Amino acid sequence: MTGTSYSRRSFLRDASAAGLLLGLGASSLAGCGRQPSMAQSTAAPTGAPKPGGTLRIGMVGAGKGESFDPSAASSALINVAMTCAVFDPLITYGPDMRLRPALATSWTSDASGSAWTFKLRPGVAWHDGKPFTADDVVYSLQWMETPGSGLGPAVANVDTAKVSKKDPNTVVVPLKSPDTRFPETIALAWIVQAGAKDFTKPIGTGPFTFVSLDQGQQSVCKRNPVYWDTGKPYVDELRLLSLKDDTARLNALLSGQTDVMAQLPYAQAKSSISEDFWLLRSPGLTAQAFYTAIDQEPFTDPRIRQALRLLVDRQQLVDVALNGFGTVANDLYGRALPYYDVALPQRTRDLAKAKDLLAQAGHASGLTLRLQTSAAAPGMVEAATLFQQQAKDAGVTVKISQVDPDAYFDPTRDYLTMPFAQTIWQGITSLGSFYQTALLKGAPGNETHWTSQRTADLIDAATSAPDDASARMAWDAVQQEQYDSGGYIWWGNCDNLDAASKKVGGIVPGVSQNLGLPTSLAEAYFVA
Template sequence: MRRIFASALLALLPGLAQAQGGTLRAVLNLELQVLDPIITTSNVTRAYGYLVYDTLISMDAEGRYRPQMLEGWEASEDQLTWTFRLRPGLEWHDGKPVTAEDCVASLERWGRRDGLGSRLMAAAKGFRVVDAATFVLELREPFSQVIEAIGKPAAQIPFMMPARLAATEISRPVPESTGSGPYTFDRGEWRQGDRAIFRRNPRYKPREDAADGLAGGKVAHFERVDFVSLPDFSTRVAALQAGEVDYLEFVPTDFIARLQRDRNVRLINPRPIAQMMGAMAINHLHPPFNNRQVRRALQLAMDQGEIIAGLGLPAAMSMPWCQSIFMCGGPYASEAGTERLREPSIETAREALRASGYNNEPVVLLHSTDSVTLNPMALVIIDRLKRAGFNLDVLASDYSSQAQRRLSREPPGRGGWSLMPLVFTGYDILNPLAHYAVAYNCGQNYPGWPCAPALTPLLEQFGKEPDAAKRQAIAAEMQRIVHDEALMLFNGQFSVPAAHREDVRDVLPVGFPVFWNMRRAAR
């Protein structure tokens, strides 16, 4: 039966099962659409970014920051002057050398968009180019997160690009895909709905140390990496089992047990720092969620146990309960402000909603039906919100369309939105100055536009505080405010495994797809 299905699949997807040779075929959770990793937080664009671009500093598997494009760095005794040196021999895809000027321009563009980057820039006098390989960051005041900012591993990642591209206005995507990473993007062969093709970069000069998390030598063993579009979940699994694709970013939860029994497939379950957190973005601009009491009623309707159960994961792949906004198991994990969230119930939520002044305003929920993780979680959330008494208007569509609508500041009934279930990786939310619920507080760059004035001085204190224990206490107070104001909801920590063919070796368990270091076993 499997062979018959595979044959039918090949008829539908011409060329999918060509002789694989040096090609790795990967199916990501969502389809690639945006080609600028600085203007979007999309996970698939992040995967694209790590293939095409490179970073000055990278995080290893233990959460340590290590030089990547840099040879190294040093700080003055007062920590106000930081000197960075590029390692020799780095080139852009077009053969031109990577220079300090390029790196400064890249950091400045990133710093105009990213929450942590903007805080770094606010503390800085500016950058100064010393020579082609050296640049200096001068601070006007202490900032404890310089290396953490430049080595930021998720969301808007400070990828390096040529200065001519970094000059692009931050509201517009860069016009081409020229980086210095281990792969080049074949833009001419990119066919949305079919595949995106990456080719090994012969100019790339990997570090000599072994690959470790996102750090170390990014050796490209495959001549080509294809992102293959297969929207149907069962088709993805069948293609993996038949050997027509090599890698799935997420295994649909209904198929985990089946793939665990397949000796030709291997599952990857990441450690806590790289696991995922379900969340709910809330639009604070318009009724009903401009009302704090309505947001707090919404909190009480969310039952982590039921929402995570909707994913159908084995017990070992989820936590029974986690309301640490910085990830349970992360460096800033805390239980601050979680007391009232421990016993959610529909009845309590309904009573709180009646007392809140809610006037039956429509609640527009953006339901991403094409996501392995978001779709089943949203189905549980939708049911619970209806039972709690919210006047729910569910808009079901693909994630990319929903992400675009989420940028709208219009009222929910005129093209806007109220709620959108999301999933973050641990890398997205480990650092308070990069965390979506706090880092963009009272700003304009993150959809939802929450504003809790009490967070602003805490963010400033955290950025200046050199003592790790004191930073921990500040982060706990931030968490208490996020929960008390219901700025964003957190629906449970879990991991959905990736899967790959047994003959693909040395896959890095980073928690999201990176394709260096992988190789195909000799046959």
């Protein structure tokens, strides 16, 4: 879903993913796990920035779900982009996943990691001219824990009632339990103006100021002339066009109606990008899965869930649905993140065992399921169709129904209500961000309807662990449980693919999510 992360689907999908868009720095990535592959793309433009112009980006639309509300950013990549345009976090991260100062210039903790002090950037103004101060940060951290907020996981360990302003440019953030990696959790938690509740006309501190939003059509923002990152953004106007149809989005790019296309379908990446355009490719943290709601029949039986995992041919899904732009996953999210359990054996197709489990569960004569899919992200419909074929070999009949992309990741419509469906997560840069968003009771991305108190206790132990060994032990237990009996079938780690005119530079593909978000919008420019 664009973590937070981010997406959530972005998901997503970051955010909310979605975030779901909560960040983890490269120092930790290097220290505790395998570093994600660095971005790869075709040759980017090399000319100097030419200030001015209107940058038009074609994005997968979310219809009535499109919003500038930072707490809903993780529901769709287009919402992530709108949030990145108008708002700033305390801490951000670059394409290399290293933490970068944003509204906070520094952060330090006490000896135990139980309280953190953030020094704020002086001289920053809100778009309405009001000065940015510690009061805005205190309000934002408390606002994030509003029920249903996609930013809730960022402050889950914050004692929000005791967050205090030391002076206009200093905030002290006490935690419920020690966390020496709290800056990684709070990264990309967007700061709003004190008192803000209505984001139909958002006021931020970001590189662009809000002009208009026509849901399902486009959003328009203009350059913030007093942005704190001097000289940026380079372009005068930003237009995010809502184009849920892949062909329409590609045609808009090829015909010059847009300058950048987000989420380029994998087949088109190989066949449609000419020398007038460049491909932004970033292997990394995006992944796709099928999922089951474990409180809905027949998925209440863990033998059914395990059988479905065993009948999947993951390599075929990567080769066909992703056109090879990805790698095989192992029924867990977060390969390349710290504490990802690489010791678990790679699950492969085992039809005999799948049939045996189905028989044990009372379905020896066959099983019929309805899989809900959508063109909400590249490869999803193709994966559903191929899974339907693979399932036949185990005596499972899969009936596919397509859901409108506008509704698929909209929590007010179809999202979280589908018993058997698909998902894509990106923008999630720590295991804590993912599991707190996906597996806790009432969490904004709890697609599988997981409510285990044991899991919640393990996640709490992992996120508050005093050392790496304790954290790894707890995370291993969480992942073993999901590997054995969870509701997800993570089959592929997907490359992020976008395309742009060679007149556009400054966008650096990143491992977290498409378009080089979150930093790319301020850094994009037209080549002189």
